[in-house]
Amino acid sequence: MSANGHTNGVNGANGLPDHPGFTAIPARENPHPHTARNPYGHNAGVTDFLSNVSRFKIIESTLREGEQFANAFFDTEKKIEIAKALDDFGVDYIELTSPCASEQSRRDCEAICKLGLKAKILTHIRCHMDDARVAVETGVDGVDVVIGTSSYLREHSHGKDMTYIKNTAIEVIEFVKSKGIEVRFSSEDSFRSDLVELLSLYSAVDQVGVNRVGIADTVGCASPRQVYELVRVLRGVVKCDIEIHLHNDTGCAIANAYCALEGGATHVDTSVLGIGERNGITPLGGLMARMIAVDRDYVMSKYKLHKLKDIEDLVAESVQINIPFNNYITGFCAFTHKAGIHAKAILNNPSTYEIIDPSDFGMTRYVHFASRLTGWNAIKSRAQQLNLEMTDAQYKECTAKIKALADIRPIAIDDADSIIRAYHRNLNKSGEDAFLMDLTPDEKLQFAAKEKEFARQEA
Amino acid sequence: MSANGHTNGVNGANGLPDHPGFTAIPARENPHPHTARNPYGHNAGVTDFLSNVSRFKIIESTLREGEQFANAFFDTEKKIEIAKALDDFGVDYIELTSPCASEQSRRDCEAICKLGLKAKILTHIRCHMDDARVAVETGVDGVDVVIGTSSYLREHSHGKDMTYIKNTAIEVIEFVKSKGIEVRFSSEDSFRSDLVELLSLYSAVDQVGVNRVGIADTVGCASPRQVYELVRVLRGVVKCDIEIHLHNDTGCAIANAYCALEGGATHVDTSVLGIGERNGITPLGGLMARMIAVDRDYVMSKYKLHKLKDIEDLVAESVQINIPFNNYITGFCAFTHKAGIHAKAILNNPSTYEIIDPSDFGMTRYVHFASRLTGWNAIKSRAQQLNLEMTDAQYKECTAKIKALADIRPIAIDDADSIIRAYHRNLNKSGEDAFLMDLTPDEKLQFAAKEKEFARQEA
Numbered sequence: 001m002s003a004n005g006h007t008n009g010v011n012g013a014n015g016l017p018d019h020p021g022f023t024a025i026p027a028r029e030n031p032h033p034h035t036a037r038n039p040y041g042h043n044a045g046v047t048d049f050l051s052n053v054s055r056f057k058i059i060e061s062t063l064r065e066g067e068q069f070a071n072a073f074f075d076t077e078k079k080i081e082i083a084k085a086l087d088d089f090g091v092d093y094i095e096l097t098s099p100c101a102s103e104q105s106r107r108d109c110e111a112i113c114k115l116g117l118k119a120k121i122l123t124h125i126r127c128h129m130d131d132a133r134v135a136v137e138t139g140v141d142g143v144d145v146v147i148g149t150s151s152y153l154r155e156h157s158h159g160k161d162m163t164y165i166k167n168t169a170i171e172v173i174e175f176v177k178s179k180g181i182e183v184r185f186s187s188e189d190s191f192r193s194d195l196v197e198l199l200s201l202y203s204a205v206d207q208v209g210v211n212r213v214g215i216a217d218t219v220g221c222a223s224p225r226q227v228y229e230l231v232r233v234l235r236g237v238v239k240c241d242i243e244i245h246l247h248n249d250t251g252c253a254i255a256n257a258y259c260a261l262e263g264g265a266t267h268v269d270t271s272v273l274g275i276g277e278r279n280g281i282t283p284l285g286g287l288m289a290r291m292i293a294v295d296r297d298y299v300m301s302k303y304k305l306h307k308l309k310d311i312e313d314l315v316a317e318s319v320q321i322n323i324p325f326n327n328y329i330t331g332f333c334a335f336t337h338k339a340g341i342h343a344k345a346i347l348n349n350p351s352t353y354e355i356i357d358p359s360d361f362g363m364t365r366y367v368h369f370a371s372r373l374t375g376w377n378a379i380k381s382r383a384q385q386l387n388l389e390m391t392d393a394q395y396k397e398c399t400a401k402i403k404a405l406a407d408i409r410p411i412a413i414d415d416a417d418s419i420i421r422a423y424h425r426n427l428n429k430s431g432e433d434a435f436l437m438d439l440t441p442d443e444k445l446q447f448a449a450k451e452k453e454f455a456r457q458e459a
Numbered sequence: 460m461s462a463n464g465h466t467n468g469v470n471g472a473n474g475l476p477d478h479p480g481f482t483a484i485p486a487r488e489n490p491h492p493h494t495a496r497n498p499y500g501h502n503a504g505v506t507d508f509l510s511n512v513s514r515f516k517i518i519e520s521t522l523r524e525g526e527q528f529a530n531a532f533f534d535t536e537k538k539i540e541i542a543k544a545l546d547d548f549g550v551d552y553i554e555l556t557s558p559c560a561s562e563q564s565r566r567d568c569e570a571i572c573k574l575g576l577k578a579k580i581l582t583h584i585r586c587h588m589d590d591a592r593v594a595v596e597t598g599v600d601g602v603d604v605v606i607g608t609s610s611y612l613r614e615h616s617h618g619k620d621m622t623y624i625k626n627t628a629i630e631v632i633e634f635v636k637s638k639g640i641e642v643r644f645s646s647e648d649s650f651r652s653d654l655v656e657l658l659s660l661y662s663a664v665d666q667v668g669v670n671r672v673g674i675a676d677t678v679g680c681a682s683p684r685q686v687y688e689l690v691r692v693l694r695g696v697v698k699c700d701i702e703i704h705l706h707n708d709t710g711c712a713i714a715n716a717y718c719a720l721e722g723g724a725t726h727v728d729t730s731v732l733g734i735g736e737r738n739g740i741t742p743l744g745g746l747m748a749r750m751i752a753v754d755r756d757y758v759m760s761k762y763k764l765h766k767l768k769d770i771e772d773l774v775a776e777s778v779q780i781n782i783p784f785n786n787y788i789t790g791f792c793a794f795t796h797k798a799g800i801h802a803k804a805i806l807n808n809p810s811t812y813e814i815i816d817p818s819d820f821g822m823t824r825y826v827h828f829a830s831r832l833t834g835w836n837a838i839k840s841r842a843q844q845l846n847l848e849m850t851d852a853q854y855k856e857c858t859a860k861i862k863a864l865a866d867i868r869p870i871a872i873d874d875a876d877s878i879i880r881a882y883h884r885n886l887n888k889s890g891e892d893a894f895l896m897d898l899t900p901d902e903k904l905q906f907a908a909k910e911k912e913f914a915r916q917e918a
Binding site for chain 1: 527528529530611648677678679680682683684687707708709710711712713714715717718721732733734736737738739742745746748749752753780781783784785786787790791792793794795796797804808810811812813814815825
């Protein structure tokens with residue numbers, strides 16, 4: 001059994017070159033040598049001294065950004081259920097809608113603070129003393145302060161100039177800190193803000209002791225290399241932590257979060273399934289997919305990945321959406337392999353065509369056996385791995401049985417193995433073991449009919 | 460009316476700093492000065508001499524990669540329908556499943572070649588003379604050749620060494636070229652292949668005159684900066700075009716495509732809704748979202764964006780999936796704004812919170828009026844834009860009517876405008892104009908009931 005949980009022992013020990021991908025960063029001694037054991041590992045970010053890909057934290061914003069999703073109307077009970085599930089999963093922070101948004105928002109914020117969760121509770125307010133005074137009385141562990149800094153927002157939203165923004169920010173930060181709780185200051189629409197003004201503002205709030213500054217791609221316009229560069233420059237300007245909040249309008253929210261961590265960001269905002277304004281932000285599950293491919297040990301040690309699907313189902317049901325067919329990790333086809341050439345290699349060694357081990361998330365790998373794109377050599381290959389030698393005619397007959405069963409229900413690798421073993425046993429004894437133990441009577445009838453149909457086709 | 464189709468005249472002429480984002484690339488004279496007119500523009504890639512973000516081509520692979528999607532079983536008629544739709548949309552190439560996969564695949568390939576489409580037709584084969592001989596007889600404009608080069612694939616799939624791969628590649632390429640058609644050579648799992656071996660192989664095929672080399676992130680492990688760096692290095696090694704094929708397992712397929720273009724790639728593989736092995740590849744719509752945010756003029760001039768939704772609906776129906784709730788551009792919430800502060804600014808100037816103009820795709824913007832997160836100041840702001848002055852009490856009453864209608868059906872900006880105008884007319888005349896012209900009798904009854912309910916709540 002290798003370190004990644006697969007049962008194939010040859011990974012990394014096959015004598016062939018094992019180039020870990022290609023990176024802009026000069027090779028250095030890997031400060032995280034444990035990751036090298038992972039045959040799925042890509043150490044680009046891990047070997048860079050700026051990078052936090054092996055020590056990032058999650059600020060989970062389903063109960064703030066997610067509440068701005070078109071379909072989201074969480075009542076108190078649902079908010080508490082979601083907060084508890086996220087806490088159990090292991091997120092570092094849970095961010096809540098401003099207590100100033102409505103009387104109910106304030107009461108919900110107080111109720112969640114009283115739950116005694118391990119995760120720190122944050123609330124998200126406008127950069128204004130009126131809001132700050134309300135926020136610090138709710139019992140939160142920290143306050144996330146935000147103000148728009150782009151010319152768009154300054155003209156079309158709040159109408160304030162940068163001097164006013166800086167002075168207000170300092171007043172709010174010093175006030176929140178005086179209450180003994182964390183404070184973050186974020187610009188909004190950071191990538192359409194003037195760079196010099198932005199750095200000047202962040203530098204000023206860093207000097208008064210802000211805990212974290214935030215960069216926000218509010219409109220989803222930023223590209224990965226822009227994100228990397230802005231974070232890297234900011235990393236040289238401030239001492240405090242750096243948070244990143246990324247919308248997904250142009251499909252870069254996960255990639256941008258990764259590049260932000262490479263550039264020195266410390267905290268990533270997520271929401272379950274990415275729900276938020278418009279098409280949302282970096283999804284929690286998608287970020288897990290990205291990060292586990294880079295540093296599996298860190299992700300596995302910190303987050304209860306088996307709970308991901310339950311949390312997604314909980315939120316999807318609350319906001320009345322379906323899990324997208326192509327959702328990261330939990331989408332129905334995330335671990336389904338179809339083409340014959342893929343299926344054969346996957347059976348041989350799953351890491352050939354998988355960068356993520358589905359069992360890390362309590363998920364199952366499917367190989368699509370009942371397709372014109374696959375063939376009996378996949379089954380022969382698998383049988384030989386299981387040390388079950390048969391003739392080619394027998395492999396073909398066994399394949400026909402698997403295809404017949406695959407027409408009745410989805411066939412996982414384990415199911416295929418059971419069928420192959422049963423077929424092999426039946427060759428050497430009188431009587432016939434069932435191919436799958438848990439077939440219903442109706443499925444048994446369907447299977448018999450399929451077998452007849454397949455036999456006709458062969459003839 | 461500004462260049463981007465919005466009716467707000469102040470974009471880029473507001474006297475405030477208009478920083479175009481931040482980029483790693485030294486500022487140079489913009490070779491595409493027309494893009495600077497776009498208030499949504501981000502010229503990072505456009506100003507880099509390596510970059511092809513303003514001249515990329517699409518190789519549409521719904522009928523090849525997409526056929527490997529778990530649910531995809533296209534018959535000949537459906538393949539022809541999809542090919543015609545993609546051709547009409549304006550894709551540069553259409554890639555088809557290997558004619559060697561099955562007898563039906565070969566016949567379908569020939570049928571599509573005979574349609575006389577504007578797009579060039581490609582078929583995708585293993586790097587083998589047997590396959591090449593079949594492919595060149597189908598009538599295709601080009602042949603895409605692929606072979607696995609990673610240690611994983613070499614051990615667990617085909618079992619060939621690099622010398623064999625190189626010699627076979629050269630034989631196949633020279634054969635295909637001798638037939639007067641295009642040929643592309645791609646490695647598979649390029650990011651887990653040995654870099655020196657990979658560059659040596661690409662250099663060899665470039666020297667025998669291959670038209671295009673392909674980089675493939677077959678397992679979806681690559682990160683944006685890895686992609687940029689590998690493409691940039693390859694750009695210095697080969698003279699031919701560079702194609703990129705990117706799986707989305709870790710959420711980077713769109714971002715990686717963008718970074719590949721920044722690094723000098725010329726062609727991007729897409730499929731409709733991203734369908735393919737596992738959770739698929741760079742989606743056509745998602746790539747359009749990314750690219751229109753960077754060079755709207757190029758994208759608008761080349762692709763019939765209004766057809767995107769029809770093509771997605773066609774493919775989704777064929778493979779029996781729902782369009783994801785958060786799909787780029789066409790997802791139901793892609794242009795829905797909810798938070799009060801967002802709604803107000805969006806009404807004031809859409810580009811405040813939108814990087815893409817929905818009307819470019821024939822889509823409609825929604826502002827979520829019936830939420831506790833929004834308020835009457837959004838309606839006041841919109842009414843004032845329409846030069847309809849009223850008292851605050853009247854704005855509030857008008858807002859209540861819009862909220863009542865929003866409870867009955869989704870309210871688009873145009874609907875809100877109609878209601879505001881009707882409300883304003885009714886103030887100054889006897890009798891009452893309908894608030895929306897096309898309400899059904901049933902909706903009118905619902906509206907009357909809602910109005911009573913809202914009045915009770917106010918009291």
